[in-house]
Amino acid sequence: MGQQGEKVSLWSVAMLSMVIFAATVLGWRWLHMTADGPIFPAGLSSAVLPSPRPLQAFTLQDHDEKPYTFEQLRGKWTFLFFGYTHCPDICPMALGVLADAFRQMQEKAANNLGNSQVLFVSVDPKRDSAAHIRQYVQFFNRDFKGLTGTDEQIRAFAFQVGATYFSAADFREPAKAETAGAVNKEAVAKSEAGKDDGLISHTSAIFLLDPLGRLTAMFPDYNNAEKIVEEYGKLREYVRSRKLYGEAAYNQ
Numbered sequence: 687m688g689q690q691g692e693k694v695s696l697w698s699v700a701m702l703s704m705v706i707f708a709a710t711v712l713g714w715r716w717l718h719m720t721a722d723g724p725i726f727p728a729g730l731s732s733a734v735l736p737s738p739r740p741l742q743a744f745t746l747q748d749h750d751e752k753p754y755t756f757e758q759l760r761g762k763w764t765f766l767f768f769g770y771t772h773c774p775d776i777c778p779m780a781l782g783v784l785a786d787a788f789r790q791m792q793e794k795a796a797n798n799l800g801n802s803q804v805l806f807v808s809v810d811p812k813r814d815s816a817a818h819i820r821q822y823v824q825f826f827n828r829d830f831k832g833l834t835g836t837d838e839q840i841r842a843f844a845f846q847v848g849a850t851y852f853s854a855a856d857f858r859e860p861a862k863a864e865t866a867g868a869v870n871k872e873a874v875a876k877s878e879a880g881k882d883d884g885l886i887s888h889t890s891a892i893f894l895l896d897p898l899g900r901l902t903a904m905f906p907d908y909n910n911a912e913k914i915v916e917e918y919g920k921l922r923e924y925v926r927s928r929k930l931y932g933e934a935a936y937n938q
Contacts, residue, residue, distance in 0.1 A: 738900035749820035759899035770810035851888035
């Protein structure tokens with residue numbers, strides 16, 4: 687197979703990434719339809735849920751090898767991205783855009799930075815050590831934080847948000863292949879020997895959690911820092927003007 691196998695593999699990963707993104711968008715629309723009672727006006731932003739969706743308790747590990755739990759989301763607006771440090775394109779682009787967005791906020795809306803944070807959740811715990819994740823995220827911004835955990839912990843957390851990911855290895859394991867659907871295993875193999883190509887298909891959207899740790903918005907266009915800053919600013923201003931969360935610290 688050789689180069690032919692590599693082309694098939696890369697094409698398949700690209701196609702699977704498109705399927706993941708489409709599934710994320712459809713799931714997002716479902717969340718809109720099932721939200722209980724609107725909080726945000728429909729015209730505020732196409733990325734914002736009418737009502738925030740609560741998350742359940744979870745435990746991960748930060749890039750300093752300390753536990754990271756649901757409680758550490760409280761009091762902060764959290765930009766959340768799922769990826770991996772060996773990602774060839776989407777992850778560095780998304781983190782670069784977030785770094786640019788934070789620079790723009792520093793220049794134009796510094797008051798929005800005090801309780802804003804970026805979390806990068808690695809979906810590749812076998813290769814991404816805590817130290818490697820720390821070096822990776824801090825290349826973009828020294829205040830960005832990376833998270834990892836066991837495969838089970840990461841998948842459970844991603845499921846809550848609506849993020850999905852899988853690698854070629856997932857389709858060589860019968861249990862995972864069944865849950866992933868009818869996908870040709872050979873299409874994600876790199877060579878006749880069936881070795882992994884190291885690529886992981888994952889949701890490319892940037893998620894936003896509110897200061898109560900609830901899923902509030904999704905930014906599908908990770909290439910546009912200005913749009914993220916604009917929509918984030920509108921959302922925060924609406925929260926401030928309506929004092930939605932009661933606690934003053936959340937409305938600053």
